[in-house]
Amino acid sequence: MSDLVRSQDAAVATTKATAKVMIYSDDRATRDEVRMTVGRRPGKGAPTIEWFEAATEFGIEDLLEKETFDLLIFDGEASKVGGMGLAKQLKDEVEACPPVLLLIARPQDEWLGRWSQAEEMTTFPINPRDIQQKVTKLLMGANAR
Template sequence: MSDATARENLPARLRVLVYSSNAETRTRVKSAVGTRPDPVLGEIDYVDIATAAVVIEHMDAGEVDLAILDGESSPVGGLGLAKQLKDEIDPCPPVLVLIGRPDDRWLADWSRAEAAIAHPLDPMRLGRAVVDLLRQHSVHVDGVSQQR
């Protein structure tokens, strides 16, 4: 199947939730990834969220293809929130956590997040991780790749 055929059969837009209590962090994430990080996946619509309660509402509603959660958020950190989402939502979309430093990787593992990127954010690593997670969490139905 060609990239053009695959593109035609995918949802027109993917929804990526970005949670941080820091508006600048949310802006950096969206700027680093962009709206079309991969030609096959399609365009990304961002759900920009500053509070944990709103994250839970969107995740419970099943409106999200990928969640990016800032572990440095306050008062509710993204690592604990990731763990809660993974424990309570089945199936839970993939979660990428932003960690304060590389040594915090063990916390990301504890949270059951599928990926972790350390601050300061490297746009190339973040973009690649987002694309990888979105691609890994698609299913093939009748030979056509579709998001779960």
């Protein structure tokens, strides 16, 4: 039993201490909901999250020039520039683009999420367990790189 605990502790110790995550939505309430639902540490073994927020396409460009992110969370329903199109553009144009978690309004929009090359999708209203598990999975995968 103690060996199992030690090996789990070792795995946790090898993960990155802090992950940089950007949330993009033109709606402040959506950004707040995602941030509050995911929390500072979404799951066991996951790094502590340092949150960055963008409300516009230009805000995303500025942040991407200044920071290296471990995960991008995009609102697929954002107005003017939607998260789906933005994810597709970044995946096509940015070398070593971080993983993208896409927030979609309806399960039927999942095909658009696949088109955008997002690694994961979750629907509104936000399911806390679902988004925490997906954020943890994507961050743990990012730490393996």
